[in-house]
Amino acid sequence: MILPPPLPAPILDPIVRLALAEDLGRAGDLTTDATILPGTRITAEIRARKPGILAGMDAAAHSLKLIDESVTLDQALQDGGRLEPGTLIGTMSGDARSILMAERTMLNFIGRLSGIATLTAAFSAKVQHTDATIVCTRKTTPGHRALEKRAVRCGGGTSHRYGLDDAILIKDNHIAACGSVSEALKRAHDYAGHLRMIEVEIDTLDQLEEALPHKPHAVLLDNMDNATLRKAVAMIDGACKAEASGGVTLDTVAGIAETGVDYISVGALTHSASNLDVGLDLP
Template identity: 80%
Template sequence: MTHIAPPPLPAIVLDPIVRLALSEDLGRAGDLTTDATITPGTELTAHIRARKNGVLAGMDAASHALHLVDPKVDFDVQIQDGQQLAPGATIAVMQGDARSILIAERTMLNFLGRLSGIATLTAEFAEKITHTKAKVVCTRKTTPGHRAVEKRAVRCGGGTSHRYGLDDAILIKDNHIAACGSIADALQRAHAYAGHLRMIEIEVDTLDQLAEALPHKPHAVLLDNMAPETLREAVAMIDGQCLAEASGGITLETIAAKAETGVDYLSVGALTHSAINLDVGLDIL
Protein backbone atom coordinates (compact mmCIF):
# COMPACT_ATOMS: atom_id res chain seq x y z
CA MET A 1 0.00 0.00 0.00
CA THR A 2 1.29 3.48 -0.89
CA HIS A 3 0.95 6.20 1.71
CA ILE A 4 1.05 9.96 1.36
CA ALA A 5 4.30 10.96 3.02
CA PRO A 6 4.55 14.00 5.27
CA PRO A 7 6.56 16.97 4.00
CA PRO A 8 10.34 16.86 4.47
CA LEU A 9 11.48 17.91 7.91
CA PRO A 10 12.46 21.58 8.18
CA ALA A 11 16.16 22.11 7.60
CA ILE A 12 16.63 23.51 11.11
CA VAL A 13 15.43 20.16 12.51
CA LEU A 14 17.15 17.92 9.96
CA ASP A 15 20.50 19.70 9.75
CA PRO A 16 21.99 18.83 13.17
CA ILE A 17 20.94 15.18 12.84
CA VAL A 18 22.58 14.80 9.43
CA ARG A 19 25.67 16.83 10.32
CA LEU A 20 26.32 14.60 13.32
CA ALA A 21 26.02 11.47 11.16
CA LEU A 22 28.49 12.85 8.62
CA SER A 23 30.94 14.06 11.25
CA GLU A 24 31.08 10.72 13.06
CA ASP A 25 31.86 9.02 9.72
CA LEU A 26 34.43 11.54 8.49
CA GLY A 27 36.10 11.95 11.89
CA ARG A 28 39.20 14.13 12.08
CA ALA A 29 40.77 13.42 8.72
CA GLY A 30 37.99 12.83 6.20
CA ASP A 31 37.59 9.87 3.85
CA LEU A 32 41.08 8.37 3.64
CA THR A 33 40.09 5.71 1.10
CA THR A 34 38.58 8.22 -1.33
CA ASP A 35 41.53 10.58 -0.83
CA ALA A 36 43.94 7.74 -1.62
CA THR A 37 42.20 6.28 -4.66
CA ILE A 38 40.03 8.83 -6.47
CA THR A 39 41.57 11.54 -8.62
CA PRO A 40 40.05 14.98 -7.99
CA GLY A 41 37.72 15.99 -10.82
CA THR A 42 36.56 12.41 -11.54
CA GLU A 43 32.84 12.30 -12.32
CA LEU A 44 30.41 9.39 -12.24
CA THR A 45 26.78 8.35 -12.29
CA ALA A 46 25.45 6.31 -9.39
CA HIS A 47 22.05 4.76 -8.67
CA ILE A 48 20.58 4.21 -5.22
CA ARG A 49 18.59 0.98 -5.49
CA ALA A 50 16.35 -1.12 -3.29
CA ARG A 51 17.49 -4.68 -2.65
CA LYS A 52 14.21 -5.83 -1.06
CA ASN A 53 10.50 -5.07 -1.00
CA GLY A 54 9.46 -2.30 1.35
CA VAL A 55 8.25 1.27 1.84
CA LEU A 56 10.62 4.17 1.26
CA ALA A 57 11.44 6.76 3.92
CA GLY A 58 14.38 9.06 4.63
CA MET A 59 14.86 10.80 1.30
CA ASP A 60 14.95 14.18 3.02
CA ALA A 61 17.82 13.07 5.27
CA ALA A 62 19.70 11.37 2.42
CA SER A 63 19.44 14.32 0.07
CA HIS A 64 20.47 16.70 2.85
CA ALA A 65 23.56 14.61 3.54
CA LEU A 66 24.60 14.80 -0.11
CA HIS A 67 23.89 18.52 -0.23
CA LEU A 68 26.09 19.15 2.80
CA VAL A 69 28.96 17.24 1.23
CA ASP A 70 28.57 18.81 -2.22
CA PRO A 71 25.55 20.85 -3.32
CA LYS A 72 26.72 20.66 -6.95
CA VAL A 73 26.03 16.91 -7.30
CA ASP A 74 22.79 16.37 -9.21
CA PHE A 75 20.29 14.29 -7.23
CA ASP A 76 17.36 13.03 -9.30
CA VAL A 77 14.67 11.40 -7.15
CA GLN A 78 12.86 8.55 -8.89
CA ILE A 79 10.71 7.27 -5.99
CA GLN A 80 9.12 9.37 -3.27
CA ASP A 81 8.89 8.64 0.45
CA GLY A 82 5.84 6.55 1.30
CA GLN A 83 5.94 4.65 -1.99
CA GLN A 84 6.47 0.94 -2.42
CA LEU A 85 9.90 -0.45 -3.28
CA ALA A 86 10.68 -3.61 -5.22
CA PRO A 87 14.08 -5.33 -5.50
CA GLY A 88 16.18 -3.52 -8.09
CA ALA A 89 14.03 -0.37 -8.14
CA THR A 90 16.02 2.81 -8.69
CA ILE A 91 15.28 5.23 -5.87
CA ALA A 92 17.50 8.10 -7.04
CA VAL A 93 20.23 8.86 -9.55
CA MET A 94 23.31 10.92 -8.66
CA GLN A 95 25.57 12.55 -11.19
CA GLY A 96 28.65 14.57 -10.40
CA ASP A 97 31.90 14.53 -8.48
CA ALA A 98 32.91 10.95 -7.65
CA ARG A 99 34.66 11.92 -4.44
CA SER A 100 31.60 13.68 -3.08
CA ILE A 101 29.27 10.78 -3.91
CA LEU A 102 31.56 8.26 -2.23
CA ILE A 103 32.00 10.42 0.87
CA ALA A 104 28.22 10.81 1.31
CA GLU A 105 27.33 7.23 0.31
CA ARG A 106 27.26 5.43 3.67
CA THR A 107 25.51 8.22 5.56
CA MET A 108 22.82 8.42 2.87
CA LEU A 109 22.30 4.66 2.86
CA ASN A 110 22.23 4.48 6.66
CA PHE A 111 19.36 6.95 6.80
CA LEU A 112 17.48 5.30 3.95
CA GLY A 113 17.92 1.76 5.27
CA ARG A 114 16.99 2.57 8.86
CA LEU A 115 14.04 4.83 8.07
CA SER A 116 12.67 2.65 5.27
CA GLY A 117 12.83 -0.28 7.68
CA ILE A 118 10.63 1.65 10.11
CA ALA A 119 8.21 2.67 7.34
CA THR A 120 8.03 -0.92 6.08
CA LEU A 121 7.28 -2.38 9.51
CA THR A 122 4.68 0.32 10.16
CA ALA A 123 2.96 -0.48 6.86
CA GLU A 124 2.78 -4.15 7.87
CA PHE A 125 1.07 -3.24 11.15
CA ALA A 126 -1.27 -0.73 9.48
CA GLU A 127 -2.30 -3.26 6.84
CA LYS A 128 -3.49 -5.65 9.56
CA ILE A 129 -6.10 -3.18 10.85
CA THR A 130 -7.48 -1.51 7.71
CA HIS A 131 -10.86 -3.14 8.38
CA THR A 132 -11.18 -1.25 11.69
CA LYS A 133 -11.27 2.41 12.73
CA ALA A 134 -8.10 2.06 14.80
CA LYS A 135 -4.76 3.62 13.94
CA VAL A 136 -1.30 2.37 14.83
CA VAL A 137 0.95 4.87 16.61
CA CYS A 138 4.61 4.95 17.57
CA THR A 139 5.99 5.85 20.99
CA ARG A 140 8.99 7.64 22.51
CA LYS A 141 11.05 4.44 22.20
CA THR A 142 13.24 5.95 19.51
CA THR A 143 16.98 6.09 18.81
CA PRO A 144 18.41 8.97 20.87
CA GLY A 145 18.81 12.01 18.65
CA HIS A 146 16.81 10.52 15.77
CA ARG A 147 13.26 10.90 17.05
CA ALA A 148 12.19 13.43 14.42
CA VAL A 149 13.34 11.35 11.45
CA GLU A 150 12.06 8.06 12.91
CA LYS A 151 8.61 9.42 13.72
CA ARG A 152 8.41 10.88 10.21
CA ALA A 153 9.26 7.40 8.87
CA VAL A 154 6.32 5.96 10.80
CA ARG A 155 4.05 8.42 9.04
CA CYS A 156 5.56 7.40 5.69
CA GLY A 157 4.45 3.85 6.51
CA GLY A 158 0.87 4.83 7.28
CA GLY A 159 1.10 5.18 11.05
CA THR A 160 0.91 8.22 13.27
CA SER A 161 2.60 9.44 16.43
CA HIS A 162 1.95 9.40 20.12
CA ARG A 163 3.80 12.11 22.05
CA TYR A 164 6.95 13.54 20.50
CA GLY A 165 8.34 14.22 23.96
CA LEU A 166 7.51 14.93 27.56
CA ASP A 167 6.61 18.50 26.67
CA ASP A 168 3.65 18.11 24.31
CA ALA A 169 1.05 16.20 26.35
CA ILE A 170 0.37 14.92 29.87
CA LEU A 171 0.52 11.13 30.14
CA ILE A 172 0.01 9.88 33.69
CA LYS A 173 1.60 6.44 34.00
CA ASP A 174 1.67 3.92 36.84
CA ASN A 175 4.75 5.43 38.47
CA HIS A 176 3.19 8.89 38.46
CA ILE A 177 0.09 7.45 40.14
CA ALA A 178 2.21 5.64 42.74
CA ALA A 179 4.20 8.78 43.53
CA CYS A 180 1.09 10.98 43.57
CA GLY A 181 -1.05 8.68 45.70
CA SER A 182 -4.11 7.92 43.58
CA ILE A 183 -5.63 8.12 40.11
CA ALA A 184 -8.10 10.75 41.30
CA ASP A 185 -5.40 13.00 42.77
CA ALA A 186 -3.20 12.65 39.67
CA LEU A 187 -6.02 13.61 37.29
CA GLN A 188 -7.23 16.49 39.45
CA ARG A 189 -3.70 17.92 39.59
CA ALA A 190 -3.26 17.43 35.84
CA HIS A 191 -6.47 19.32 35.02
CA ALA A 192 -5.48 22.14 37.36
CA TYR A 193 -2.08 22.43 35.70
CA ALA A 194 -2.87 21.91 32.01
CA GLY A 195 -3.83 24.69 29.65
CA HIS A 196 -6.88 24.31 27.46
CA LEU A 197 -4.84 22.90 24.57
CA ARG A 198 -3.05 20.19 26.56
CA MET A 199 -4.20 16.58 26.23
CA ILE A 200 -4.38 14.53 29.42
CA GLU A 201 -4.10 10.75 29.15
CA ILE A 202 -3.90 8.23 31.97
CA GLU A 203 -2.63 4.67 31.91
CA VAL A 204 -4.75 1.99 33.57
CA ASP A 205 -4.12 -1.73 33.98
CA THR A 206 -7.54 -2.88 35.18
CA LEU A 207 -11.21 -2.13 34.70
CA ASP A 208 -11.39 -0.99 38.33
CA GLN A 209 -8.72 1.64 37.62
CA LEU A 210 -10.63 2.69 34.51
CA ALA A 211 -13.80 3.14 36.56
CA GLU A 212 -11.85 5.33 38.98
CA ALA A 213 -10.40 7.45 36.18
CA LEU A 214 -13.46 8.15 34.01
CA PRO A 215 -15.33 10.50 36.39
CA HIS A 216 -12.29 12.82 36.27
CA LYS A 217 -12.65 13.26 32.51
CA PRO A 218 -9.28 12.38 30.96
CA HIS A 219 -9.03 13.14 27.25
CA ALA A 220 -7.68 9.64 26.60
CA VAL A 221 -7.12 6.41 28.49
CA LEU A 222 -4.17 4.11 27.84
CA LEU A 223 -5.39 0.53 28.34
CA ASP A 224 -2.17 -1.30 29.13
CA ASN A 225 -1.58 -5.02 28.60
CA MET A 226 -5.25 -5.94 28.39
CA ALA A 227 -6.52 -9.03 26.58
CA PRO A 228 -9.04 -8.43 23.76
CA GLU A 229 -12.02 -9.46 25.87
CA THR A 230 -10.99 -6.97 28.59
CA LEU A 231 -10.44 -4.28 25.99
CA ARG A 232 -14.01 -4.80 24.74
CA GLU A 233 -15.32 -4.26 28.24
CA ALA A 234 -13.15 -1.17 28.63
CA VAL A 235 -14.39 0.34 25.36
CA ALA A 236 -17.97 -0.28 26.48
CA MET A 237 -17.28 1.44 29.81
CA ILE A 238 -15.68 4.42 28.08
CA ASP A 239 -18.67 4.68 25.71
CA GLY A 240 -17.26 7.64 23.81
CA GLN A 241 -16.36 9.71 26.89
CA CYS A 242 -12.71 9.85 25.79
CA LEU A 243 -10.28 8.24 23.37
CA ALA A 244 -9.29 4.63 23.99
CA GLU A 245 -5.72 3.50 23.32
CA ALA A 246 -4.39 -0.03 23.70
CA SER A 247 -0.73 -0.67 24.47
CA GLY A 248 1.64 -3.33 25.71
CA GLY A 249 3.38 -5.99 23.64
CA ILE A 250 1.22 -5.58 20.55
CA THR A 251 2.54 -7.69 17.67
CA LEU A 252 1.65 -8.37 14.05
CA GLU A 253 -0.13 -11.49 15.27
CA THR A 254 -2.24 -9.74 17.94
CA ILE A 255 -2.93 -6.27 16.56
CA ALA A 256 -6.02 -7.18 14.52
CA ALA A 257 -7.82 -8.79 17.46
CA LYS A 258 -7.09 -5.78 19.65
CA ALA A 259 -8.14 -3.30 16.97
CA GLU A 260 -11.44 -5.15 16.53
CA THR A 261 -12.37 -4.37 20.16
CA GLY A 262 -13.21 -0.79 19.15
CA VAL A 263 -10.17 1.08 20.50
CA ASP A 264 -9.17 4.23 18.67
CA TYR A 265 -5.39 3.77 18.76
CA LEU A 266 -2.81 1.03 19.29
CA SER A 267 0.62 2.14 20.42
CA VAL A 268 3.49 -0.08 19.27
CA GLY A 269 7.01 0.65 20.49
CA ALA A 270 8.39 -1.97 18.10
CA LEU A 271 7.81 0.34 15.13
CA THR A 272 10.95 2.24 16.09
CA HIS A 273 12.86 0.06 18.54
CA SER A 274 12.67 -3.24 16.62
CA ALA A 275 12.45 -2.39 12.92
CA ILE A 276 14.98 -4.20 10.72
CA ASN A 277 16.93 -2.08 8.24
CA LEU A 278 15.71 -2.30 4.67
CA ASP A 279 18.53 -3.29 2.34
CA VAL A 280 19.37 -0.33 0.09
CA GLY A 281 22.55 -0.02 -1.95
CA LEU A 282 24.47 2.26 -4.29
CA ASP A 283 25.52 1.04 -7.74
CA ILE A 284 27.99 2.90 -9.95
CA LEU A 285 27.32 2.74 -13.69
Protein backbone atom coordinates in the same frame (compact mmCIF):
# COMPACT_ATOMS: atom_id res chain seq x y z
CA MET B 1 -2.90 8.89 3.41
CA ILE B 2 -1.32 12.36 3.45
CA LEU B 3 2.44 11.93 3.33
CA PRO B 4 4.58 14.16 5.56
CA PRO B 5 6.74 16.86 3.97
CA PRO B 6 10.52 16.72 4.38
CA LEU B 7 11.74 17.78 7.79
CA PRO B 8 12.82 21.44 7.92
CA ALA B 9 16.55 22.08 7.53
CA PRO B 10 17.00 23.35 11.12
CA ILE B 11 15.85 19.93 12.38
CA LEU B 12 17.72 17.87 9.78
CA ASP B 13 20.98 19.78 9.82
CA PRO B 14 22.39 18.92 13.28
CA ILE B 15 21.41 15.26 12.94
CA VAL B 16 23.00 14.90 9.51
CA ARG B 17 26.11 16.87 10.43
CA LEU B 18 26.69 14.58 13.41
CA ALA B 19 26.31 11.48 11.21
CA LEU B 20 28.76 12.81 8.63
CA ALA B 21 31.26 13.88 11.29
CA GLU B 22 31.05 10.45 12.88
CA ASP B 23 31.94 8.82 9.54
CA LEU B 24 34.57 11.28 8.31
CA GLY B 25 36.33 11.48 11.67
CA ARG B 26 39.50 13.57 11.92
CA ALA B 27 40.98 12.98 8.48
CA GLY B 28 38.11 12.49 6.04
CA ASP B 29 37.68 9.62 3.58
CA LEU B 30 41.16 8.09 3.31
CA THR B 31 40.11 5.47 0.75
CA THR B 32 38.58 8.00 -1.62
CA ASP B 33 41.52 10.37 -1.16
CA ALA B 34 43.93 7.54 -1.98
CA THR B 35 42.17 6.11 -5.02
CA ILE B 36 39.98 8.70 -6.77
CA LEU B 37 41.62 11.43 -8.80
CA PRO B 38 40.28 14.96 -8.31
CA GLY B 39 37.85 15.92 -11.04
CA THR B 40 36.59 12.37 -11.62
CA ARG B 41 32.87 12.39 -12.38
CA ILE B 42 30.42 9.49 -12.06
CA THR B 43 26.76 8.61 -12.16
CA ALA B 44 25.50 6.36 -9.37
CA GLU B 45 22.12 4.79 -8.66
CA ILE B 46 20.44 4.04 -5.34
CA ARG B 47 18.24 0.96 -5.62
CA ALA B 48 16.24 -1.17 -3.22
CA ARG B 49 17.42 -4.72 -2.62
CA LYS B 50 14.39 -5.77 -0.57
CA PRO B 51 10.66 -4.95 -0.74
CA GLY B 52 9.34 -2.23 1.54
CA ILE B 53 8.27 1.38 1.93
CA LEU B 54 10.68 4.23 1.24
CA ALA B 55 11.55 6.82 3.91
CA GLY B 56 14.52 9.00 4.79
CA MET B 57 15.16 10.72 1.50
CA ASP B 58 15.11 14.14 3.15
CA ALA B 59 18.01 13.15 5.41
CA ALA B 60 19.84 11.44 2.56
CA ALA B 61 19.51 14.47 0.29
CA HIS B 62 20.70 16.78 3.05
CA SER B 63 23.73 14.54 3.61
CA LEU B 64 24.72 14.90 -0.03
CA LYS B 65 24.08 18.64 0.00
CA LEU B 66 26.40 19.15 2.97
CA ILE B 67 29.18 17.23 1.23
CA ASP B 68 28.79 18.89 -2.18
CA GLU B 69 25.92 21.07 -3.35
CA SER B 70 26.99 20.66 -6.98
CA VAL B 71 26.14 16.94 -7.06
CA THR B 72 22.65 16.37 -8.48
CA LEU B 73 20.20 13.91 -6.95
CA ASP B 74 17.23 13.01 -9.12
CA GLN B 75 14.67 11.14 -7.04
CA ALA B 76 12.80 8.45 -8.93
CA LEU B 77 10.54 7.76 -5.96
CA GLN B 78 9.26 9.86 -3.07
CA ASP B 79 9.07 8.83 0.58
CA GLY B 80 6.05 6.63 1.14
CA GLY B 81 6.53 4.91 -2.20
CA ARG B 82 6.53 1.14 -2.46
CA LEU B 83 9.81 -0.63 -3.12
CA GLU B 84 10.58 -3.95 -4.76
CA PRO B 85 14.02 -5.49 -5.24
CA GLY B 86 15.73 -3.41 -7.92
CA THR B 87 13.44 -0.38 -7.66
CA LEU B 88 15.33 2.78 -8.61
CA ILE B 89 15.19 5.28 -5.75
CA GLY B 90 17.45 8.01 -7.08
CA THR B 91 20.32 8.85 -9.42
CA MET B 92 23.31 10.98 -8.47
CA SER B 93 25.64 12.67 -10.93
CA GLY B 94 28.73 14.70 -10.21
CA ASP B 95 32.08 14.58 -8.44
CA ALA B 96 33.01 10.98 -7.65
CA ARG B 97 34.84 11.86 -4.45
CA SER B 98 31.78 13.67 -3.06
CA ILE B 99 29.36 10.86 -3.92
CA LEU B 100 31.59 8.22 -2.33
CA MET B 101 32.04 10.27 0.84
CA ALA B 102 28.28 10.74 1.23
CA GLU B 103 27.29 7.20 0.21
CA ARG B 104 27.24 5.35 3.54
CA THR B 105 25.56 8.12 5.53
CA MET B 106 22.87 8.44 2.85
CA LEU B 107 22.24 4.69 2.77
CA ASN B 108 22.20 4.47 6.57
CA PHE B 109 19.42 7.01 6.76
CA ILE B 110 17.39 5.44 3.94
CA GLY B 111 17.84 1.88 5.22
CA ARG B 112 16.99 2.62 8.85
CA LEU B 113 14.02 4.87 8.15
CA SER B 114 12.63 2.72 5.34
CA GLY B 115 12.75 -0.22 7.74
CA ILE B 116 10.57 1.71 10.18
CA ALA B 117 8.15 2.75 7.43
CA THR B 118 7.97 -0.84 6.19
CA LEU B 119 7.18 -2.29 9.62
CA THR B 120 4.57 0.41 10.20
CA ALA B 121 2.90 -0.42 6.89
CA ALA B 122 2.77 -4.09 7.90
CA PHE B 123 1.04 -3.24 11.18
CA SER B 124 -1.35 -0.81 9.48
CA ALA B 125 -2.34 -3.42 6.91
CA LYS B 126 -3.35 -5.79 9.72
CA VAL B 127 -5.90 -3.30 11.12
CA GLN B 128 -7.23 -1.71 7.93
CA HIS B 129 -10.59 -3.51 8.34
CA THR B 130 -11.13 -1.59 11.60
CA ASP B 131 -11.15 2.06 12.69
CA ALA B 132 -7.98 1.66 14.78
CA THR B 133 -4.86 3.69 14.03
CA ILE B 134 -1.30 2.49 14.62
CA VAL B 135 0.85 4.93 16.61
CA CYS B 136 4.51 4.98 17.60
CA THR B 137 5.94 5.86 21.01
CA ARG B 138 8.93 7.66 22.54
CA LYS B 139 11.01 4.47 22.27
CA THR B 140 13.19 5.99 19.58
CA THR B 141 16.90 6.16 18.83
CA PRO B 142 18.31 9.07 20.87
CA GLY B 143 18.71 12.10 18.64
CA HIS B 144 16.72 10.60 15.75
CA ARG B 145 13.17 10.94 17.07
CA ALA B 146 11.98 13.45 14.46
CA LEU B 147 13.33 11.27 11.64
CA GLU B 148 11.87 8.05 13.01
CA LYS B 149 8.45 9.48 13.78
CA ARG B 150 8.30 10.92 10.27
CA ALA B 151 9.17 7.45 8.91
CA VAL B 152 6.21 6.02 10.83
CA ARG B 153 3.97 8.50 9.04
CA CYS B 154 5.47 7.46 5.70
CA GLY B 155 4.35 3.92 6.54
CA GLY B 156 0.77 4.91 7.31
CA GLY B 157 0.94 5.30 11.09
CA THR B 158 0.95 8.36 13.28
CA SER B 159 2.61 9.51 16.48
CA HIS B 160 1.90 9.38 20.14
CA ARG B 161 3.70 12.14 22.05
CA TYR B 162 6.85 13.56 20.45
CA GLY B 163 8.28 14.25 23.89
CA LEU B 164 7.50 15.01 27.49
CA ASP B 165 6.51 18.56 26.61
CA ASP B 166 3.57 18.19 24.20
CA ALA B 167 0.97 16.28 26.23
CA ILE B 168 0.30 14.98 29.74
CA LEU B 169 0.47 11.20 30.02
CA ILE B 170 -0.07 9.99 33.57
CA LYS B 171 1.64 6.60 33.89
CA ASP B 172 1.63 4.00 36.64
CA ASN B 173 4.57 5.55 38.48
CA HIS B 174 2.92 8.97 38.48
CA ILE B 175 -0.22 7.38 39.93
CA ALA B 176 1.78 5.56 42.58
CA ALA B 177 3.56 8.76 43.58
CA CYS B 178 0.26 10.71 43.72
CA GLY B 179 -1.56 8.02 45.64
CA SER B 180 -4.47 7.38 43.26
CA VAL B 181 -5.78 7.78 39.73
CA SER B 182 -8.25 10.40 40.92
CA GLU B 183 -5.63 12.56 42.60
CA ALA B 184 -3.31 12.38 39.61
CA LEU B 185 -6.08 13.46 37.23
CA LYS B 186 -7.21 16.29 39.53
CA ARG B 187 -3.68 17.67 39.63
CA ALA B 188 -3.29 17.31 35.89
CA HIS B 189 -6.50 19.22 35.15
CA ASP B 190 -5.50 21.96 37.58
CA TYR B 191 -2.14 22.33 35.83
CA ALA B 192 -3.05 21.92 32.16
CA GLY B 193 -4.17 24.77 29.94
CA HIS B 194 -7.08 24.39 27.56
CA LEU B 195 -4.84 23.09 24.75
CA ARG B 196 -3.11 20.36 26.76
CA MET B 197 -4.27 16.79 26.23
CA ILE B 198 -4.46 14.55 29.29
CA GLU B 199 -4.15 10.78 29.01
CA VAL B 200 -3.96 8.32 31.88
CA GLU B 201 -2.56 4.81 31.87
CA ILE B 202 -5.04 2.24 33.14
CA ASP B 203 -4.15 -1.28 34.25
CA THR B 204 -7.55 -2.49 35.53
CA LEU B 205 -11.24 -1.88 34.96
CA ASP B 206 -11.47 -0.58 38.53
CA GLN B 207 -8.93 2.11 37.67
CA LEU B 208 -10.89 2.94 34.52
CA GLU B 209 -14.08 3.35 36.56
CA GLU B 210 -12.19 5.71 38.87
CA ALA B 211 -10.72 7.71 35.96
CA LEU B 212 -13.77 8.32 33.77
CA PRO B 213 -15.59 10.84 36.02
CA HIS B 214 -12.47 13.05 35.80
CA LYS B 215 -12.85 13.27 32.00
CA PRO B 216 -9.41 12.46 30.63
CA HIS B 217 -9.06 13.08 26.91
CA ALA B 218 -7.75 9.54 26.44
CA VAL B 219 -7.04 6.40 28.42
CA LEU B 220 -4.10 4.09 27.78
CA LEU B 221 -5.31 0.55 28.35
CA ASP B 222 -2.08 -1.20 29.21
CA ASN B 223 -1.43 -4.93 28.81
CA MET B 224 -5.11 -5.94 28.83
CA ASP B 225 -6.32 -9.07 27.11
CA ASN B 226 -8.88 -8.68 24.35
CA ALA B 227 -11.86 -9.60 26.49
CA THR B 228 -10.92 -6.91 29.02
CA LEU B 229 -10.30 -4.40 26.24
CA ARG B 230 -13.85 -4.97 24.95
CA LYS B 231 -15.25 -4.34 28.42
CA ALA B 232 -13.14 -1.20 28.73
CA VAL B 233 -14.32 0.15 25.37
CA ALA B 234 -17.92 -0.47 26.42
CA MET B 235 -17.35 1.36 29.73
CA ILE B 236 -15.77 4.32 27.92
CA ASP B 237 -18.67 4.43 25.46
CA GLY B 238 -17.17 7.28 23.46
CA ALA B 239 -16.46 9.52 26.46
CA CYS B 240 -12.78 9.68 25.48
CA LYS B 241 -10.30 8.00 23.16
CA ALA B 242 -9.21 4.47 23.95
CA GLU B 243 -5.63 3.42 23.28
CA ALA B 244 -4.28 -0.10 23.69
CA SER B 245 -0.62 -0.80 24.42
CA GLY B 246 1.73 -3.44 25.69
CA GLY B 247 3.60 -6.11 23.75
CA VAL B 248 1.66 -5.66 20.53
CA THR B 249 2.87 -7.86 17.66
CA LEU B 250 1.89 -8.48 14.05
CA ASP B 251 0.16 -11.66 15.21
CA THR B 252 -1.94 -9.93 17.90
CA VAL B 253 -2.64 -6.46 16.51
CA ALA B 254 -5.71 -7.39 14.43
CA GLY B 255 -7.48 -8.95 17.40
CA ILE B 256 -6.68 -5.89 19.52
CA ALA B 257 -8.06 -3.57 16.84
CA GLU B 258 -11.27 -5.58 16.65
CA THR B 259 -12.03 -4.78 20.31
CA GLY B 260 -12.99 -1.26 19.23
CA VAL B 261 -10.04 0.75 20.53
CA ASP B 262 -9.19 3.95 18.67
CA TYR B 263 -5.41 3.69 18.79
CA ILE B 264 -2.81 0.96 19.23
CA SER B 265 0.66 2.08 20.31
CA VAL B 266 3.53 -0.09 19.14
CA GLY B 267 7.01 0.59 20.51
CA ALA B 268 8.49 -1.98 18.14
CA LEU B 269 7.95 0.34 15.18
CA THR B 270 10.99 2.34 16.21
CA HIS B 271 12.92 0.13 18.62
CA SER B 272 12.83 -3.15 16.69
CA ALA B 273 12.43 -2.38 12.98
CA SER B 274 14.88 -4.19 10.72
CA ASN B 275 17.05 -2.17 8.38
CA LEU B 276 15.79 -2.24 4.79
CA ASP B 277 18.57 -3.21 2.42
CA VAL B 278 19.35 -0.51 -0.14
CA GLY B 279 22.52 -0.07 -2.15
CA LEU B 280 24.42 2.37 -4.35
CA ASP B 281 26.00 1.14 -7.57
CA LEU B 282 27.56 2.58 -10.68
CA PRO B 283 25.50 1.51 -13.72
